[in-house]
Each structure stands twice: as structure tokens, then as C-alpha cells.
Amino acid sequence: MLEIIKGAVNYVLDLGAAAMLPLILTIFGLILGQSISKSFRAGLTVGIGFTGLNLVIGLLSDSIGTASQAMIERLGLSLDILDVGWPIAAAITFATPIAVILIPIIFIFNIILLSLNQTKTMDVDLWNYWHLIFPGAMVYYATDSIVIAIVATLVNAYVVFKLADWxxxxVEKFFGLPGISLPHGETVNFAPITYALNKIWDKIPGINKININAGTLKDKLGLFGEPMMIGLVLGLGMGFLAGYDSKEIIQLGIQMSAVMILMPRMVALLMEGLSPIADAAKSFIQKRFPGKKVYIGLDAAVVTAHPAIITVALLMVPITILLAAILPFNRLLPFADLAVLPFTVIWSVAASKGNIFRGLLNAIVSLCIVFFIATNLGALTTTLAHAVGFAFPEGATMISGIDMSSHITLWIMLKLIDPSNVPAFAAGVIALLLYGGLWFWTRNDIKKQFETKE
Known part of the structure; x- marks a missing residue:
């Protein structure tokens, strides 16, 4: 029976988000009282939008990946933990024996939290549940206890849903996506930190006066401040740093320019499909639960099209490689996940309200944390990969990734699960108090900035 369930789950997951979402949203629309034609049209439009978005992200990944490898080779970096990228991390996570039971557990837990008013987020992005399962899988191989792994998974999920609500x-006011939340631990985990950093930048003379955003760039630079030109310039610069010849530099510039233009258009198509579902969800909840609000939890990819995010992410590619080289504690060789920097910097940019300068500062601090976690947990991520039979790339002895190492709550939990290890436990307690304190310190910032009457 377990094998049948596992086969059914794997079949659905293998469809991918672009194929799953039309089905899920069609069913969701019918539950909300929409007609089958309207529900199916909305779901299919979302699937088309995600397909287009994934094609653009694929272009970004291929271009950035090749250029990054060239930059790494030019610097002669030789670090012993290889960044294998999020697709490998997802495959490894879903291959763990605990994954098949965690998927329904997380889904039911989400429903229970909604019914108890403990969250407003309904995470419908089932394919990306791997982000919620990964911490549980790591805890499972750290403790060899299914019970502890399940508890850790639920604790992490609860924190992620609360961060998504917060x-x-x-997401509504800055990114223009009403009724949407982003329950992805590897991105939203950084929100308390980046919002706290933004409060610090407000207090520093000089820094608090610098405001560079997409709007001001366009006003001051004219044509050269437009997203397509920013992408072109950044692509040309990256090609130069990679040591490309003139033809390759020009090609990379055009590709980055295309990314800056195409990503927002794909997100607009995706939102065309989501809008009727979000409106139906709002009406459904208002009728049955007056005063209650529910957010649809989606893939963080829906906000990566913001011009400031793409700009900061492209600027962070060479900066991330440089950080890997100069940070004395780092052992991670950044590679495959350099293409997911648009995800990593989401809350660096959002906390600064699109200020590219502050977004860069926030992103640099965030990446320093990522490198620390990757180095500290490199042995455990390698154990996880060996346990599921992952075929290591030639020459690689340890693996991790920027995405895998962006789970701050996971790192804290791993330090707290073994009180007998006094130094690690003490570090976990300090990190928990600091992280919780930052969240408490900035808890009203978003309300003050974006609060509107319901």
C-alpha cells in the first residue's frame, strides 16, 4: 500500500508545478463556487504563465551558470563543498523515505492551522513542498528518529506560514499581488533579518540618504535606466568578468536584457489566471467566515520579475563568488544555485522597498549567513545525499547549495535537538533569541508601511 501511495505521489510531483497548478486551481475554483469553464481557464492560464516563467528562468540559469563557472575558473577557486543546485536538492529530498508521509502531514497541518486561525496562508504549491520537507529530512538523518523529524517539520512549517502571513x-503592496503569500522557508526566512537591517541602515548617516531604485534610474538615466538597458549593461559586465570574447559578451548582454523584459510579462500572464481564483477565495471566505482573510501560498518565483530583484541578483553573482573566495570560514563553492539568486534576494529588496543600494547591502549580509550555514551543515547534507544514492559529480566529496543553506530555522533546530552538545545547543539558543528578537523588533514595520482598510 505504501508503494502505491508513493507511486501516486511521485506521479503527481513528476508533473511539475506548471502542470500541477492548473489541476489544483481548477479543483480549488470549483470548491469556491466558480463554474468549471472559469476555473479551468484560470488554472490553465496560470500553468501557461508558469511555463513561460520557467522558460525565462531557464534562460537565466543557463546564461548565469556558464558565466559563473568561467568567473570561478578565472579566480582559481578550490573549495571542498560543491553547490549542486536546487533541482538536485529537491530530487534528494523527495527520495528520502520520510518525504512520502510528510506531504499529506504538512497539507493536513496547514488546513488545521487555517481552521484554528493560526495562519492565513493556504499553500497550494504542492510541488514546492520539498522546501518544507527538506528540514524534516535533515533532522531525520541527524537524529535517526521519524518522530523528531515530523515534529521538526511541523515546527518549521508553522514558522514559515507565520512568516508568509507577516x-x-x-507581497500585495510592493509586488502588486493581492491575496498572495510566499511560504518558502529558503526565502522568507530572511525577512526578519533584512527588515532589521533596513532599520539599521536608517540610522547610519550617508547610507540613509542613498536611494537608488528602478524609478529613479529611469528618470535620471533615461534610456539607460530602463530595465532592458540595465539587463544589457549587467550582462555585458558579467561577460567581461567571465573572460568571454566579444561575441559571447554581446550574446550574454542580450540574454540578460531579454530576461528583464520577459519575466514581468510572464508574471502578468500568471496573475491574469490567479486573479479570478483569488477573488473567488475572498468572496468564499467572507461569506462563510466574516472578517477572516486567507492568502493563497505560491511559488516565490511570482515576485522574481521585479526589476530591482533582477538587478540586485545579477550584481550579486560576481559579489557572491568574491565572498566565497574571501570569507575565512567558507568552504562552499558557489555554482549551480547562482542562478537562484533572484529568489535569495527577494526580501533583501522588499525590505528596502526597492532601493537597489540597500538591497545589495542586505543581500551581502544574507549570503554571508548562507555560506556559514552551508559550511556548518555540509557534512549533514552530504550524508543525506549518500543515503538516497545520489551520484556525486566527479571530484566532489561534499555537496550543499545556496538554496539548501538558506533555511535559518533548520539550522537553529539542528542546534537545539541535542542539549548534550553544549556549545551547539548554546549557539542554537542564542540564534533563536536573536532571530526571534529581530522578528519582534520589526513585526509592525510591514503593517505600518502597507496597512490598508479591509
Missing amino acids: TAPA
Whole structure:
């Protein structure tokens, strides 16, 4: 029976988000009282939008990946933990024996939290549940206990859903996505930190006066401040740093220019499909639960099209490689996940309200944390990969990744699960108090910035 369930789950997951979402949203629309034609049209439009978005992200990944490898080779970096990228991380996570039971557990837990008013987020992005399962899988191989792994998974999921609720007003007002939240631990985990950093930048003379955003760039630079030109310039610069010849530099510039233009258009198509579902969800909830608000939890990819995010992410590619080289504690060789920097910097940019300068500062601090976690947990991520039979790339003895190492709550939990290891436990307690304190310190920021009357 377990094999049948596992086969059914794997079949659905293998469809991918672009194929799953039309089905899920069609069913969701019918539950909300929409007609089958309207529900199916909305779901299919979302699937088309995601397909287009994934094609653009694929272009970004291929271009950035090749250029990054060239930059790494030019610097002669030789670090012993290889960044294998999020697709490998997802495959490894879903291959763990605990994954098949965690998927329904997380889904049911989400429903229970909604019914108890403990969250406003309904995470419908089932394919990306791997982000919620990964911490549980790591804890499972750290403790060899299914019970502890399940508890850790639910604790992490609860924190992620609460962070998604907390940041949803910014998703609506800053990114223009009403009724949407982003329950992805590897991105939203950084929101308390980046919002706290933004409060610090407000207090520093000089830095608090610098405001560079997409709007001001366009006003001051004219044509050269437009997204397509920013992409072109950044692509040309990256090609130069990679040591490309003139033809390759020009090609990379055009590709980055295309990314800057195409990503927002794909997101607009995706939102065309989501809007009727979000409106139906709002009406459904208002009729049955007056005064209650529910957010639809989606893939963080829906906000990566913001011009400031793409700009900061492209600027962070060479900066991330440089950080890997100069940070004395780092052992991670950044590679495959350099293409997911648009995800990593989401809350660096959102916390700064699109200020590219502050977004860069926030992103640099965030990446320093990522490198620390990757180095500290490199042995455990390698154990996880060996356990599921992952075929290591030639010459690689340890693996991790930027995405895998962006789970701050996971790192804290791993330090707290073994009180007998006094130094690690003490570090976990300090990190928990600091992280919780930052969240408490900035808890009203988004409300003050984005609060509107319901």
C-alpha cells in the first residue's frame, strides 16, 4: 500500500508545478463556487504563465551558470563543498523515505492551522513542498528518529506560514499581488533579518540618504535606466568578468536584457489566471467566515520579475563568488544555485522597498549567513545525499547549495535537538533569541508601511 501511495505521489510531483497548478486551481475554483469553464481557464492560464516563467528562468540559469563557472575558473577557486543546485536538492529530498508521509502531514497541518486561525496562508504549491520537507529530512538523518523529524517539520512549517502571513502585505503592496503569500522557508526566512537591517541602515548617516531604485534610474538615466538597458549593461559586465570574447559578451548582454523584459510579462500572464481564483477565495471566505482573510501560498518565483530583484541578483553573482573566495570560514563553492539568486534576494529588496543600494547591502549580509550555514551543515547534507544514492559529480566529496543553506530555522533546530552538545545547543539558543528578537523588533514595520482598510 505504501508503494502505491508513493507511486501516486511521485506521479503527481513528476508533473511539475506548471502542470500541477492548473489541476489544483481548477479543483480549488470549483470548491469556491466558480463554474468549471472559469476555473479551468484560470488554472490553465496560470500553468501557461508558469511555463513561460520557467522558460525565462531557464534562460537565466543557463546564461548565469556558464558565466559563473568561467568567473570561478578565472579566480582559481578550490573549495571542498560543491553547490549542486536546487533541482538536485529537491530530487534528494523527495527520495528520502520520510518525504512520502510528510506531504499529506504538512497539507493536513496547514488546513488545521487555517481552521484554528493560526495562519492565513493556504499553500497550494504542492510541488514546492520539498522546501518544507527538506528540514524534516535533515533532522531525520541527524537524529535517526521519524518522530523528531515530523515534529521538526511541523515546527518549521508553522514558522514559515507565520512568516508568509507577516510578509503578505508587502507581497500585495510592493509586488502588486493581492491575496498572495510566499511560504518558502529558503526565502522568507530572511525577512526578519533584512527588515532589521533596513532599520539599521536608517540610522547610519550617508547610507540613509542613498536611494537608488528602478524609478529613479529611469528618470535620471533615461534610456539607460530602463530595465532592458540595465539587463544589457549587467550582462555585458558579467561577460567581461567571465573572460568571454566579444561575441559571447554581446550574446550574454542580450540574454540578460531579454530576461528583464520577459519575466514581468510572464508574471502578468500568471496573475491574469490567479486573479479570478483569488477573488473567488475572498468572496468564499467572507461569506462563510466574516472578517477572516486567507492568502493563497505560491511559488516565490511570482515576485522574481521585479526589476530591482533582477538587478540586485545579477550584481550579486560576481559579489557572491568574491565572498566565497574571501570569507575565512567558507568552504562552499558557489555554482549551480547562482542562478537562484533572484529568489535569495527577494526580501533583501522588499525590505528596502526597492532601493537597489540597500538591497545589495542586505543581500551581502544574507549570503554571508548562507555560506556559514552551508559550511556548518555540509557534512549533514552530504550524508543525506549518500543515503538516497545520489551520484556525486566527479571530484566532489561534499555537496550543499545556496538554496539548501538558506533555511535559518533548520539550522537553529539542528542546534537545539541535542542539549548534550553544549556549545551547539548554546549557539542554537542564542540564534533563536536573536532571530526571534529581530522578528519582534520589526513585526509592525510591514503593517505600518502597507496597512490598508479591509
